[in-house]
Amino acid sequence: MTTPTLAPASPPTLDDVLAAHERIRPHIHETPVLTSRFIDGAAGASLFFKCENLQKAGAFKARGASNAVFSLTEAQAARGVATHSSGNHGTCLSYAAGRRGIPCTVVMPRTAPQAKKDAVRGYGGRVVECEPSTTSREAVFAEVVAETGAEFVHPYNDPRVIAGQATCARELIAQVEGLDAVIAPIGGGGMVSGTCLTLSALAPGIRIYAAEPEQADDAHRSLKAGRIIADDAPVTVADGLKVPLKDLTWHFVSRHVTDILTVSEAEIVAAMQLIWKRLKIVMEPSSAVPLAAILRNPHVFAGQRVGVIITGGNVDLDKMPWQ
Amino acid sequence: MTTPTLAPASPPTLDDVLAAHERIRPHIHETPVLTSRFIDGAAGASLFFKCENLQKAGAFKARGASNAVFSLTEAQAARGVATHSSGNHGTCLSYAAGRRGIPCTVVMPRTAPQAKKDAVRGYGGRVVECEPSTTSREAVFAEVVAETGAEFVHPYNDPRVIAGQATCARELIAQVEGLDAVIAPIGGGGMVSGTCLTLSALAPGIRIYAAEPEQADDAHRSLKAGRIIADDAPVTVADGLKVPLKDLTWHFVSRHVTDILTVSEAEIVAAMQLIWKRLKIVMEPSSAVPLAAILRNPHVFAGQRVGVIITGGNVDLDKMPWQ
Numbered sequence: 001m002t003t004p005t006l007a008p009a010s011p012p013t014l015d016d017v018l019a020a021h022e023r024i025r026p027h028i029h030e031t032p033v034l035t036s037r038f039i040d041g042a043a044g045a046s047l048f049f050k051c052e053n054l055q056k057a058g059a060f061k062a063r064g065a066s067n068a069v070f071s072l073t074e075a076q077a078a079r080g081v082a083t084h085s086s087g088n089h090g091t092c093l094s095y096a097a098g099r100r101g102i103p104c105t106v107v108m109p110r111t112a113p114q115a116k117k118d119a120v121r122g123y124g125g126r127v128v129e130c131e132p133s134t135t136s137r138e139a140v141f142a143e144v145v146a147e148t149g150a151e152f153v154h155p156y157n158d159p160r161v162i163a164g165q166a167t168c169a170r171e172l173i174a175q176v177e178g179l180d181a182v183i184a185p186i187g188g189g190g191m192v193s194g195t196c197l198t199l200s201a202l203a204p205g206i207r208i209y210a211a212e213p214e215q216a217d218d219a220h221r222s223l224k225a226g227r228i229i230a231d232d233a234p235v236t237v238a239d240g241l242k243v244p245l246k247d248l249t250w251h252f253v254s255r256h257v258t259d260i261l262t263v264s265e266a267e268i269v270a271a272m273q274l275i276w277k278r279l280k281i282v283m284e285p286s287s288a289v290p291l292a293a294i295l296r297n298p299h300v301f302a303g304q305r306v307g308v309i310i311t312g313g314n315v316d317l318d319k320m321p322w323q
Numbered sequence: 324m325t326t327p328t329l330a331p332a333s334p335p336t337l338d339d340v341l342a343a344h345e346r347i348r349p350h351i352h353e354t355p356v357l358t359s360r361f362i363d364g365a366a367g368a369s370l371f372f373k374c375e376n377l378q379k380a381g382a383f384k385a386r387g388a389s390n391a392v393f394s395l396t397e398a399q400a401a402r403g404v405a406t407h408s409s410g411n412h413g414t415c416l417s418y419a420a421g422r423r424g425i426p427c428t429v430v431m432p433r434t435a436p437q438a439k440k441d442a443v444r445g446y447g448g449r450v451v452e453c454e455p456s457t458t459s460r461e462a463v464f465a466e467v468v469a470e471t472g473a474e475f476v477h478p479y480n481d482p483r484v485i486a487g488q489a490t491c492a493r494e495l496i497a498q499v500e501g502l503d504a505v506i507a508p509i510g511g512g513g514m515v516s517g518t519c520l521t522l523s524a525l526a527p528g529i530r531i532y533a534a535e536p537e538q539a540d541d542a543h544r545s546l547k548a549g550r551i552i553a554d555d556a557p558v559t560v561a562d563g564l565k566v567p568l569k570d571l572t573w574h575f576v577s578r579h580v581t582d583i584l585t586v587s588e589a590e591i592v593a594a595m596q597l598i599w600k601r602l603k604i605v606m607e608p609s610s611a612v613p614l615a616a617i618l619r620n621p622h623v624f625a626g627q628r629v630g631v632i633i634t635g636g637n638v639d640l641d642k643m644p645w646q
Contacts, residue, residue: 032355034377038445053603054357122361273640280376280636282603313603317596318646 011251012163014201017194020163021170024066027099028167031055033175036278043294045301048176049275052168053283053313057095057123059088060168060191060311061155067164068153069096077102082150084130084141086112087240088312089155094125105150107141115316156190157246165194170202172307179206181301183290184309186210186219186260187241189249191311196256206307209300210253210260211293213238213268219245219253220260237265237321240286240312261293261300268292269321275310285321287311332482334574337524339486340493340517347389347487350422354378354491356498359601366617368624371499372598375491376606376636380418380446382411383491383514383634384478390487391476392419400425405473407453407464409435410563411635412478417448428473430464438639479513480569488517493525495630502529504624506613507632509533509542509583510564512572514634519579529630532623533576533583534616536561536591542568542576543583560588560644563609563635584616584623591615592644598633608644610634 034049052060069081080103083093090106097104104125108117109132117127130140145152153161168191169182182199186192192210199206212219216234222245230244245253263271272288275281287310294301294308357372375383392404403426406416413429420427427448431440432455440450453463468475476484491514492505505522509515515533522529535542539557545568553567568576586594595611598604610633617624617631 037379056360058603276605276640280381280605282599282605317599317643320640320643323641 009248010159011248012159012166012197014197016159016163017166017170017198020067021167023070024063024164024167027066027070027096028056028062029054030171033172034279034281038278039274039291042274043301044298045294045303046305047291047294047308048172048179048305049279049308049310050168050172051281051310053281053287053310057088057092058312058314059092060165060309061088061092062095063167064161064164064190065089065092065096065153066099068158068160069093069100069102071160072151076151079149079151080104081153082107082141082144082148083153083155084108084137085155086116088314090116090125091119091123091314093153094120094123098124103148103150105144105148107137107144109137113316119314155243156188156193157248159248161190162193162197162248162252165191166197168309169195169198173199173203173206176305176307178305179203179307180304181207181209182307182309183209183211183293185238185241185286185289185311186212186253187286188243189219189245189253191309192257193249193252195309196252200256207258208256209293210257211290212260212262213241213289214262214264216242217262220262222250223253223257223260226254238268238286238289240284241289261297263289263292263296267296271295273322281310282313282315283310284312284315332571334571335482335486335489335520337520339482340489340521343390343486344490344493346393347386347490350389350393350419351379351385352377353494356495357602357604361601362597362614365597366624367621368617368626369628370614370617370631371495371502371628372602372631372633373491373495374604374633376604376610376633380411380415381635381637382415383488383632384411384415385418386490387484387487387513388412388415388419388476389422391481391483392416392423392425394483395474399474402472402474403427404476405430405464405467405471406476406478407431407460408478409439411637413439413448414442414446414637416476417443417446421447426471426473428467428471430460430467432460436639442637478566479511479516480571482571484513485516485520485571485575488514489521491632492518492521496522496526496529499628499630501628502526502630503627504530504532505630505632506532506534506616508561508564508609508612508634509535509576510609511566512542512568512576514632515580516572516575518632519575523579530581531579532616533580534613535583535585536564536612537585537587539565540585543585545573546576546580546583549577561591561609561612563607564612584620586612586615586619590619594618596645604633605636605638605640606633607635607638
C-alpha cells in the first residue's frame, strides 16, 4: 500500500479562481438567485438566496470537483480520481469524472444510505464499501489508491476544490449589487473558504458569516479558540456539517470570517420549512442553517442586503424532518 | 342583488400582451428556466422547465391577476376586486390587489383548505365563505359584488387575465432559442390560451400541446368533439385542473393547440417525484402533468427542444401524494 497522493498544500489565489471559473463553466450551471418578500419581512433584511441546490448533481460541490477533475494532466486523468465521502462530494466527483470520461472511485461506509450509493453509480462512479470506522476507511482507501493510482480529491482540504467553490461567490456578486454581507453554512469549510477567497480579493467590504448547528459547533469553537477543534461524532439534522475544519480551510476562515453563528435543531427545521414553502425549492437541512442564523440574530443583519448560500438539494423526499 | 360586472368578451391581442408585460413587470418575477440532463435522458428530448412555481405568490396566475388589477381605472380600483376561487387565482388576486393597495374579496367554500384561506388573508385579501355548491357560491358572490361594487376578475375567462398569462411564453421564447414545442397543463385554459396568443403571433412555428389528467379529460374530449364539454365533479390529484374551458379560452385552444395529451394519476405522481428529485423544486401535482405526458408519448417529442410550463408551487408540504 502507498500513501494517497496529496494535493499541494498552499492556499489557492484569485488567479486560481479565475482559471477555475473558465475551466468549469461548461460543466456547471450559473445558478439563479431567488428572493421572497415574505422571508425578507420575517428577517427584517433583504435576502438573496444563491441556489446551489439547483447546481449540477444538486450541490455546490460540483464546482470544486469539476475544477479538480479538469485540472488533471492527461496521465493523471487516465488513472482516475478517488475520494471518501458519503455526502455530496462523492456524488459530485462522480459527476465531474463522468463529464471527463475518467474512472472515479468513492469509498463509503457500507451503512451509508442506498440513495447516496446509487447517486455515485448513477453518474458512472464506482462505490467501494468500508466498515463504518476511520481505520477501515483509511485502509480501504489506501488500497484503492494503490491499485488504481487514482488522484485523491479531498472533499474540502484541497486548493483545487476551494478555488472551484470560490466561483459561486464570484457569480453572486455579479448577480446582486451592493451586498453588505454573505452567509453560508460551515462544515469542513470549503464553501466558506471559497467565499472568503473571492470576496477578500474582489469585494473586501462585504462581511462574511458562517452558520453552524449548536450540536456540531466545532467551527464556532475553533474561531473563538484560535485553533482547530474537532467534534467527536456530532449529531444533527444538518448532516452535511459534521466534519471538522482542516489546515487550508482554517487558513481562510480564521482570517476572513466575521463571526460563526449557531442555531438549534428546531430552528434549522423551521427555517427549512420556511424556504420550502416560500421559495418553492427542495433543499437540505444544512442549507437552512444560514437563514435560521439570520432569524435568530436580526440585530446583526437589520436592513442589510445579505447573500445566503443554499448549498445543496439532495434530501430524502420520503422523510421530511418536520414529519 | 345585481349581476356581477362582466369583463368585455373579445379575445385579447398581441398588443394587449405587450401592454400587459410593461404593466406587470414591477410586480412579477422573470422566472428562471431549469434543465436536467437526467430528465432529458429519460424523455429522449431537451426539456426547458419554465418555473412559474417560483413566481410571486407561487403561481403563474400572479401575471393575469396583476394585469387585471393594474388595468383598472382609479374609480374601479377604489371599489376593489372580487373573485371566486379556492386555488391559486384567489391567492394571486389578493397579492396583486395588495400591491395596488385596493380591497380584494375571495369567495371560497367553507370546506376549502385552511392554508388557502390563510394565503388570501396573508396578502391582505378578505375571504367570504359559501357552502360547497355552485348555487351558494353564485348567490354569495352576487351579494359581495352588490355590496362592494367590486370588479369581477374571473380566474381565466377574462381577456385581461389571458393577456397577463401570455407574458410567460413571451419570456420563455426570449430565454430559450429554437424551441420546437411548448406544453402546459390545461384546466380552464388560461395559461394555454396565453401561450397560444403569444406563440401564434411571435413564433408560429412552435407547436403547442396541452396535458390533462385522464380523470379530468374534459379539454381533451372538447378538442375531439369540436365544442366545450364540461366534466361533472372530476377527481384527480392535479386539483388545479378540474375546471372546464369557457368561451374565451376555447377560442384559443380550439384554434392553436396541436393536441391534448392525457395521463394517469400514477404517471402524474411519478413525474412529480422526478421533478422534485432532479430539478429540486417544490411544485404542485398539476405542474407535473406535462412531463408525465412527454414521458408517456416519447415519439411525439423525440429529439426536440420542448418548453415545459411548471405552473405553480403551492402544495401542502405535510402531505406528499407519494406518501
